[in-house]
Structures are given as C-alpha cells and as structure tokens.
Amino acid sequence: MNAFMPRIEISLDQIRHNAEILSTLYGHQGISLMGVSKATLGEPSIAEAMIQGGVKFIADSRLENIQKMKNAGVSTQFVLLRTALSQAETVIKNVDISLNTELETVRELSHYAKVHGTVHQIILMVELGDLREGILPRDLPQFISTTLDLTHIKIIGIGCNLACYGGIKPDHQKMNELSRLADAIEKEFKIKLDIISGGNSANYEWYESAQNVGRINNLRLGESILLGCETVNRQAIPGLHTSAFHLIAEVIESKSKPSLPYGESCQTAFGKIPTFCDRGIHLRVILALGRQDILVSGLRPHNNLEILGASSDHVVLDSENYDLQVGSEVMFDLDYGGLLSAMTSPFIKKKFLGVAQVP
Numbered sequence: 073m074n075a076f077m078p079r080i081e082i083s084l085d086q087i088r089h090n091a092e093i094l095s096t097l098y099g100h101q102g103i104s105l106m107g108v109s110k111a112t113l114g115e116p117s118i119a120e121a122m123i124q125g126g127v128k129f130i131a132d133s134r135l136e137n138i139q140k141m142k143n144a145g146v147s148t149q150f151v152l153l154r155t156a157l158s159q160a161e162t163v164i165k166n167v168d169i170s171l172n173t174e175l176e177t178v179r180e181l182s183h184y185a186k187v188h189g190t191v192h193q194i195i196l197m198v199e200l201g202d203l204r205e206g207i208l209p210r211d212l213p214q215f216i217s218t219t220l221d222l223t224h225i226k227i228i229g230i231g232c233n234l235a236c237y238g239g240i241k242p243d244h245q246k247m248n249e250l251s252r253l254a255d256a257i258e259k260e261f262k263i264k265l266d267i268i269s270g271g272n273s274a275n276y277e278w279y280e281s282a283q284n285v286g287r288i289n290n291l292r293l294g295e296s297i298l299l300g301c302e303t304v305n306r307q308a309i310p311g312l313h314t315s316a317f318h319l320i321a322e323v324i325e326s327k328s329k330p331s332l333p334y335g336e337s338c339q340t341a342f343g344k345i346p347t348f349c350d351r352g353i354h355l356r357v358i359l360a361l362g363r364q365d366i367l368v369s370g371l372r373p374h375n376n377l378e379i380l381g382a383s384s385d386h387v388v389l390d391s392e393n394y395d396l397q398v399g400s401e402v403m404f405d406l407d408y409g410g411l412l413s414a415m416t417s418p419f420i421k422k423k424f425l426g427v428a429q430v431p
C-alpha cells in the first residue's frame with residue numbers, strides 16, 4: 073500500500089532545465105530573470121532549482137513563502153511582489169526589494185527601514201492598462217519626487233504587469249511605453265533605474281518578435297519556468313519541459329454505471345443543477361481526490377480518461393477507454409490553477425524527483 077496519495081511529483085531537474093533555457097534565451101538581449109515561486113508555496117528546493125538554472129532573484133507575493141525559503145537556507149536576492157501597508161515592518165526585516173504602488177506604504181517602509189538601520193529598495197509598478205497594480209503614468213513624477221525625499225528608500229527600477237487581471241497583451245507598444253517612462257524619469261530626476269521589469273510569462277511572444285527590447289532588462293517568470301509555456305496563448309516554449317509536475321491519485325471505485333443520474337433532479341453539493349449527456353452504460357472510476365484538494369478544472373488527464381465531475385472528496389472519471397482497477401494510480405498533468413491548488417493543499421504529498429538540494 074502506498075500511503076503517499078494523492079501526491080504531486082515534482083521534477084527538480086526539469087525545473088532547473090527550464091530556468092536554464094529561459095535564462096540563456098532572455099540573457100541574449102540582456103534580460104535578467106526573477107524566478108517566481110508563489111505557485112509552489114515558496115518551496116525551497118524549487119527555488120534552488122531555479123537559482124541553479126540561472127535566475128538572479130526569487131520573487132514571491134507572500135512573506136510567509138519568502139521566510140520559508142530563507143529559513144531553509146536559500147540564498148539569493150528576494151523580491152516581494154505584493155506589498156501591504158500593515159506588513160511594512162516584516163517586509164523590511166525579510167526582503168531586499170519590494171514592488172510598490174502606494175505612497176502611504178512606501179512611507180511606512182521608509183519609517184521601518186530607518187528603525188532597523190537599513191535602506192529598502194523598491195521597484196515602482198506602473199499601470200499600463202491591465203488594471204491590476206500600478207501607478208498611473210501621469211502620477212509617476214509626483215510619486216517619485218515625494219519618494220526621493222524619503223531617506224531610507226531607494227528606487228531601483230520600474231516595472232509593469234500585464235495579462236493578469238485584464239488580459240491585456242504585453243506588446244511592443246506597451247514595452248516601448250515602459251522604456252520611454254524609464255528614460256523620462258532618469259532625465260527628469262537625474263537618477264539611474266537599474267531594473268526595468270517588463271512583465272511575466274506572457275512576455276515571450278513580444279520578446280521573440282522584438283528586434284530591440286529597448287530598456288527592458290528584467291522579467292518575472294513563474295509559469296513558463298514551472299510549466300514550460302508562455303501565457304498569452306498557453307503554447308509550449310520550444311526546448312522546455314511542460315510536465316515537471318504530475319498529480320497522482322488513487323482509484324477507490326471502478327464500475328460500469330449509467331451515464332445519466334436517475335430519480336428526481338435537485339441541486340448538487342455545490343448548489344448547481346447539473347446536466348448530463350446520455351452515453352449509455354460506461355465504465356467509470358472514482359478517485360480519492362476532490363475539490364478540497366484541487367481545482368478540478370486544472371487537471372489534465374492522460375490515457376483518454378475524461379473528468380465527468382467532482383465533489384469535495386471525489387472526482388468521477390469516464391474510464392470507458394482505459395480500464396482501471398480499484399487501488400490503481402491515475403496520473404494528471406496540471407495547469408497553473410491546478411498546480412497552485414495542489415501545492416497549497418495540505419492533503420497532497422509533495423514528492424521531489426532530482427537533486428536540487430538547498431545547500
């Protein structure tokens with residue numbers, strides 16, 4: 073009996089390989105990488121694999137994840153992707169660099185940096201139309217001139233984030249705009265911006281078609297390192313591994329049953345009135361896995377298996393084309409949502425393959 077179920081199997085070698093290929097690719101035009109660890113819950117061995125692959129920073133949205141990596145001995149420059157006013161002191165104590173968009177928060181960071189005798193580095197995120205985080209370009213000069221008066225804050229760069237909330241593409245126009253803003257800021261304030269961070273895994277298409285990347289010299293990559301794809305069309309990036317993560321769950325029931333539920337219809341456990349298509353009698357299996365473990369829509373089954381539905385603790389699969397016995401294992405690839413939920417679930421065991429040891 074294998075008690076390690078459900079489990080996620082993680083190939084550290086494949087993650088390191090992906091980081092290496094991407095570091096080399098983007099390095100050709102002077103772009104450094106931040107490896108984004110948030111989808112892995114700040115798993116230290118995964119961060120280490122990214123570092124071995126050549127990323128220059130590890131970026132995460134959660135202080136808890138950064139603390140976990142530091143405690144495990146991961147040694148790099150850490151970047152906090154999302155900064156909250158109430159966490160200012162913890163940010164100062166734990167992180168070298170944070171992304172920011174609010175003056176009140178930056179003032180608080182400066183205050184605690186002074187208390188702790190340090191200078192905190194910030195990257196200002198600029199709004200370019202995706203409408204998640206970002207200072208509006210017209211407000212940047214005022215923001216910067218106020219920040220330059222703060223004694224314990226250093227502005228080391230600007231950045232933008234696209235293709236997240238609003239689904240807006242990081243194209244040449246957006247990247248040129250960020251480059252122009254960088255030039256204008258340096259000229260107006262006579263400062264040097266070291267980091268111009270153009271975006272995330274959605275920037276691949278732009279990069280591949282760019283003759284000239286302008287001032288862009290950094291990207292923050294999570295999904296393309298972990299899952300080997302870009303995120304505008306979710307296409308695999310040539311040379312990268314696309315299944316460094318596998319989810320494995322156990323079959324707990326395997327029977328031929330009708331494909332249409334019978335009796336009077338009512339709501340399901342999740343408040344929906346479901347509809348079904350009648351395929352006649354089909355083989356189906358139930359897995360010891362459910363919505364409490366994983367975002368079921370993020371599972372990509374192998375072997376012609378089809379996900380029919382799921383409740384809190386059960387996933388039902390049509391197994392007509394692939395006979396599965398009770399106790400056997402079923403393997404899935406994961407998309408980003410599946411990966412995020414699997415890594416976050418306390419019920420899913422993490423099994424590492426490969427050798428990216430934290431020193």
Ligand SMILES: *Cc1c(COP(=O)(O)O)cnc(C)c1O
Nearest residue numbers: 108153233272273292293294295
């Ligand atoms: C999550 C995140 C990223 C990484 O995005 P991917 O699509 O996984 O590459 C980059 N930047 C910010 C600000 C983020 O929050």
